[in-house]
Amino acid sequence: MMFKSIPEAIIQHSFDNPDKLCLVDDYGSVTYKEYADLILKGITCLFSYGVKRKSKVLVESSQTIKYLAIQASLQLADAVFIPIPANCSNEKIQDFISKVSPDFLILNSKREGLNFVNILYFDSFENSVFNVLPAQVSKYPEPNDVSEILFTTGTTGSEKGIIISYDNNVALAENVIHGAELKSDNIEFILSPFNHSHGLRRYYANMYIGASVVMQNSVVYLTNLFEKMSQFHVNSMDMVPSALSIILKMSGGELGKYSKQLRYIQFGSAPLSEKDKETLRKILPDTKLLNMYGSTESGISCISDFSRDYKQRSIGKPAKNSNIMIVDDNHRIISSSENNPGLLSCKSRANMIGYYGENASSIKDVMCDGIVYSNDIAYIDEDGDIVLLGRKGDILSVGGYKFSPEDVENIVLKFNGIADCACIPVNDSTKGTTPKLFIQLENQVKEELFDLVGLRCFLSERLESYKIPEFYEFISKIPRTYKGSLQRNLLK
Incomplete structure (x- = not known):
């Protein structure tokens, strides 16, 4: 399977498996053919609103088919997709606007008080797609073209805009597919938000291989969640630790009833507590439990299976497209051990192009010669597993x-x-x-x-x-x- 971009993969799957289930949200579902049609009509709408090649477009996220369709439309239109969290305050949106100077802003619903001219709304697209013809795609994005700008969550400081190429996303998809042993008959429930790299990249992996994705607006609606798991025969899941905490607290051991149905659950974006890991191993004895370590800058770089042979603090082994090195404060590779840990670094096709608005010399402490240097202290043990001690400081x-x-x-x-x-x-x-x-x-x-x-x-x-x-x-x-x-x- 060789696609140069995720949108190209989606369109090709719509020809190869037009009637296959593609996406499910709270409002309905679409096949690959229906999804591709939405995407291509979305391109026509975008052009009619004045979006051009290389236009930067801020898009308010949601766990919906229409949001993901607009994202793919923007990418096939050769615009730059920039997702922002749902329900941002006006002040926060203005902050994003000041950081990237977008050409357009697409919001879930109308709001007053924003100091910006080119505002579009999802309702307009929904009404328009029924009255336009699908665009003809004559050329797919090239691997090194800019696909999107993703903002970090600002856990360790101010938010940064991460520039991602189409090849970055393909490499990330390959990491997930290889690490989770993802198959084309996968039906994955993604509970991670789609404005953030973690959720988006799980969606990309499933689209790349031609699998199916189920989503939901909020994890707190557990009745709907479990109904979807049964109705659509969900066989895999992805979530952040906070979502798992809600499920375990509000439903008790209900998740355990799906142990034989679930092939795996992926976790990432934040560390999972040892207590929750123990609970999962107990209630899901037949399910592979995967922790995906990475960052917005480098994507998934290490994968561990904590359902068996689990080592505390281990983040597993390098992902398919990742070369992990431990370096000192001067970025020199060291022979690491428990008594001689260093900074975890990663060389990978998945590594970002750079930070938006900053040149290569200004980010050399984070990225240089294709290597992303983290502030995570780690060492490689005798089995080749990467053991994470924590963040520097x-x-x-x-x-x-x-x-x-x-x-x-x-x-x-x-x-x-x-x-x-x-x-x-x-x-x-x-x-x-x-x-x-x-x-x-x-x-x-x-x-x-x-x-x-x-x-x-x-x-x-x-x-x-x-x-x-x-x-x-x-x-x-x-x-x-x-x-x-x-x-x-x-x-x-």
């Missing part, structure tokens, strides 16, 4: 011992009454740094009644002495992104 060094804050957090979460927690390093005049633990209690637990002495004893029985926090602070909410990523920088 988050790693604790106490009395000469280095360890990940997750070593502490995973144990703390097993103590009764704790809903969430975060461990960070704080300065210590004697040891250099020492652990501090932030605790979010479960709703029914009162701070003055919480057994802090019991927690200390609990930790002393399960952790080395240097890992036990010296300072404790109760807070109402541990700061996390919508994906579930811990925002430690807000606690420092």
